Amino acid sequence: MNNRLETFVKDNRRSFDVMEPSAGLWAKIEQELDHKKEKKPLKLYLWMSVAAAILVVFGLGWLYAGRMQKGEMEIADVNAVYAKKEVQFAGLIIEKRDSLAIFASANPELYKKFTADLEKLDEEYERLKSELPASPNQTFVVKAMVKNREIQLQLLKQQLSIINQVDDYKKVNQI
Amino acid sequence: MQGSRAAQFELYKLYAKAMYNVSLRILNYEEEAEDVLQESFLDAFTRIVDFRQETTFGLWLKQIVINKSINYLRKRKMEFVSTDEITEVPDDVSFDHYDNQLKADEVRQAITQLPDGYRVVLSLYLLEGYDHEEISHILKISENTSRTQYMRAKKKLKSILDLKGVRDE
Numbered sequence: 001m002n003n004r005l006e007t008f009v010k011d012n013r014r015s016f017d018v019m020e021p022s023a024g025l026w027a028k029i030e031q032e033l034d035h036k037k038e039k040k041p042l043k044l045y046l047w048m049s050v051a052a053a054i055l056v057v058f059g060l061g062w063l064y065a066g067r068m069q070k071g072e073m074e075i076a077d078v079n080a081v082y083a084k085k086e087v088q089f090a091g092l093i094i095e096k097r098d099s100l101a102i103f104a105s106a107n108p109e110l111y112k113k114f115t116a117d118l119e120k121l122d123e124e125y126e127r128l129k130s131e132l133p134a135s136p137n138q139t140f141v142v143k144a145m146v147k148n149r150e151i152q153l154q155l156l157k158q159q160l161s162i163i164n165q166v167d168d169y170k171k172v173n174q175i
Numbered sequence: 176m177q178g179s180r181a182a183q184f185e186l187y188k189l190y191a192k193a194m195y196n197v198s199l200r201i202l203n204y205e206e207e208a209e210d211v212l213q214e215s216f217l218d219a220f221t222r223i224v225d226f227r228q229e230t231t232f233g234l235w236l237k238q239i240v241i242n243k244s245i246n247y248l249r250k251r252k253m254e255f256v257s258t259d260e261i262t263e264v265p266d267d268v269s270f271d272h273y274d275n276q277l278k279a280d281e282v283r284q285a286i287t288q289l290p291d292g293y294r295v296v297l298s299l300y301l302l303e304g305y306d307h308e309e310i311s312h313i314l315k316i317s318e319n320t321s322r323t324q325y326m327r328a329k330k331k332l333k334s335i336l337d338l339k340g341v342r343d344e
Contacts, residue, residue, distance in 0.1 A: 005282075005301070005329060005332075006301065008279075008282070009282070009301050009302060012279040013302070015279030015280065015283075016196065016279060016282075016283050016302055017192060017193050017196040018196070018280075018283070019192075019195060019196050019199050019205075020192060020195070021191055021192065021195040021208075021209055021212055022209060025191070025209060025212060025213060026184065026187055026191070028213055029187065029213055029216050029217060030180070030184075032213070032217050033180075033183070033217065033220060036217070036221065
């Protein structure tokens, strides 16, 4: 019969499992088992803390980036044309302020009053700027900011002409 | 049970030898078979919660051992003969000739001389008691391939034994 081999193996199955693993193998397994027991919780904690650290870093980064963006929002982010206008006004304002400062020594009291008015407008400008990021109507706020600059400029022009007149008056009287 | 080292040692004592031989028949390398044995017991002990009582612990462990052994063997790039050659059905082998002189040890030795693919299929079928359907799942080959491989393995085994017989006589 062709299944002699099968029968033979079946009858002598035990004689086929004769090889022995080395005697030290259980010790190795035992060692690994101890190792695993100790290591597993530590590893888990390690991974958890790493994950937490990453989350915290990303969270902080996100918050910081968000704040930076809020703080740094400019008119240009809303409307380029207004931004151009604003830059132009700001430049003129600096120019006029410098001119005004020349007369400061001659008319200290008047200069003090003028700068106080300008400071109020400046404060208003900063308030608008801080409102801009959260505002539901940013174009409106930007318009107000540009208008503020325009008023500052007008004010400076008037102040300059007044100071000029005062100066002329003083000079005439001196003669 | 998970915490009981004594119970684990009992299981080891009970199954280590049989499992070692299962792995050794597949791998033919003592060192690799020991690695498989170590990994399998560690796996079994750490995953004992997954063990459902549907089968015995021994059968469950044997599955782990066989899968790991096959993986080791695959790493060595063993390839099973493709199904293309199935039409050529090998002559069945008669072992009548060996009736009286067949010695388990000789057969065991002869099996180790078989090529990887033959040896694995023959071991799983003949010694571990899997049928061709189960072998096809374990090795991810077709049932037909398993059958042909087994037939060829048997033929090859006979020729190895023949050679030996001639030499021994």
